Amino acid sequence: MLASEVDAFDPMERAFHETGNRCLANTEHLHADWSLLHEYSLSPGLPAMAHGWDAPQLDHRPVACKGAPEAVCALCHLDAAHTAAILSRAAQIASGGLRVLGVAKARHYGVDWPARQHDFDFSFVGLVGLVDPVRPDAAGAIAECQAAGIRVVMITGDYPSTAHAIAAEVGIGAGRIVTGDELAAWDDAQIRGAIATTDVFARVRPEQKLRLIEAFKARGNVVAMTGDGVNDAPALKAAHIGIAMGRRGTELAREVAALVLLRDDFAPIVASIRLGRRIYDNLGQAISYTVAVHIPMVAAAMIPVILGWPVMLAPLHIVFLELIINPVCSLVFENEPERRDLMKRPPHRTQKALLSKAAFVRSAAAGVVLALIVLAVYAATVATRHDVMLSSNLRLSRARRRQRSANFRGARDGYPKHVPRRGHGKQLHWPCPGPDRERSALAHDGPHAGTTLFTRPFTRGLRVQMTK
Structure with missing residues (x-):
């Protein structure tokens, strides 16, 4: 607990506080009156963190440290045999899928705090294993991705044995595991060759995640990466699609990511x-x-x-x-x-x-x-409409011919046909087979006696306009 963040945000840090408060309740190992004086953060060269505390009842200032087992062994300056035994035990614990951390402690009697953690005289306390259970739907989601032609690769900072156990549980091929130490010794061409056949990378440092992302992009792959920590930010930004965890992701990770998951799960990505x-x-x-x-x-x-x-x-x-x-x-x-x-x-x-x-x-x-x-x-x-119109025109032409024939018979009998006309007067129509020239006539009897009849040519007959 003393080596964990005071205001815990990360699930692992919260797990330390919850376990300590539950298991150490009503004992002298909980120190509510201690105050944090100095903090040493994780660094790429030393994956371990330490906190220096002010204990009013003690004549020294306690220092608590936790981190990767090999880093903690280095801070404790253990010999090779002791270090090998601890790392062997850590690998055994990690083979069960647990995340393993080493814990150490030291005492500081001075006023000024050292610049490096190596300046403390740490003593090794032990190993801590944390269970990060795999979600029930993770294996199905990964299998669905693989069926869709999407390759899923695990890049983690955990032990190779931990990565192997988790990869086997979720269905990621773990035939070969490449560690961060191997990546550090390779050039970019060797990394591009390794990623073609490797799906699990363990003990990877933040800058090595960036190199892996660039290698996948160099091979022509469209890369999507998930991450939640500050150290994941460069790789999240370099990927084509950076995906940050919404609940446990840091503010920086959410800022640089293209997508932020409201539910920290792999299934929404597949959906x-x-x-x-x-x-x-x-x-x-x-x-x-x-x-x-x-x-x-x-x-x-x-x-x-x-x-x-x-x-x-x-x-x-x-x-x-x-x-x-x-x-x-x-x-x-x-x-x-x-x-x-x-x-x-x-x-x-x-x-x-x-x-x-x-x-x-x-x-x-x-x-x-x-x-x-x-x-x-x-x-x-x-075409059908044209035929209908042609038939109608023929019927109309025949009707006109019948009417003209009737008018001719009436003129032959001496009776002109009265054709109504708009305006004043009437028109008289005599069919006339003679030449079309203007004529004049005088009505001698009938209601039009004394009326001058002016004739004008009209096709095959004469139209007569009656005027006084």
Whole structure:
């Protein structure tokens, strides 16, 4: 407890406080009156932290330290045999999937605090194992990723034996485990060669996580990384998709990450991949539909005009169709259910277009076929309408001929036909087979006696305007 953060945020730090308060209650080992005076943080070169305390009842200032077992052994200046025994025991504990830390203590009698932890005379206290249980749905989520062609790699600072046990539990291939010491001795080319066949990396330092991310990117992979600590920030920022834990993640990790999980679990990542693939497929279908449906619209608007047919689509019709097509496209394809093989297909290449050439050709072909059908139906309709109009004109022409025949018979009998006329007066019509020239006549009897009749040529007869 004395080597842990006072205001614990990390789950491991909280576990130390909760266990200590529960197991050491009502004993002299809980020191509420002690105050923290000095703190030594973790560093890449020394994965251990120490706290210096002010104890009013003691003549010295207690120092508590915890960290990686090999680092704590180095601070205690143990001999090789003693160090080997401790590390062997730590590896045995870690093989059960526990996270192992070493604990040490020291006394400081001076006023000024040393600059380094190595300046203290630490004595080794023991080893602590912490259980970080795997979530029940983690193995299923990882298996689903692997079926979808997504490779899952474990990069951890834990012991190789701990990493091996956890990897075997969740289904990550742990045939070979590369440690941070090996990464430190390799150049970038060797690292790129190792990541092709290695899925578990243990005892990895923060700067080595960054090198691994860059190596995966150099091989052309799209890299997503999860992290929660301050040391994970550079790698989170370097990855294509940095994913920070929302609950236990530090503020810096959440700031540099592209995504922040509200639930610290691997399953939401898989659900996001599933949703993204479904949206991608639906967008492709929507674009294919748009291409296919606009080809007959363009043909219906242009081909009749080019061929001299009656206009099929007016501008108002086109606007109306656009107002229908776009909302329908959005509503229908947005709610399209996912395909059965959605999470069994390999990921798309980053250079692949949203609508491939083959899909575009299929959509265009469907649009052309639909355009031909629409134009064929319209052509048949135009032809049928022309026949109907021609028949009507013939019937009208015959009716006019019958009327003229009747008028001719009336003129032959001496009776002109009275044709109503708008305005004043009447018109008299005599069919006249003679030459079309102007004539004048005088009505001698009847109601029009004394009226001068002026005649004008009118096809095959004479129209007579009566005036006083």
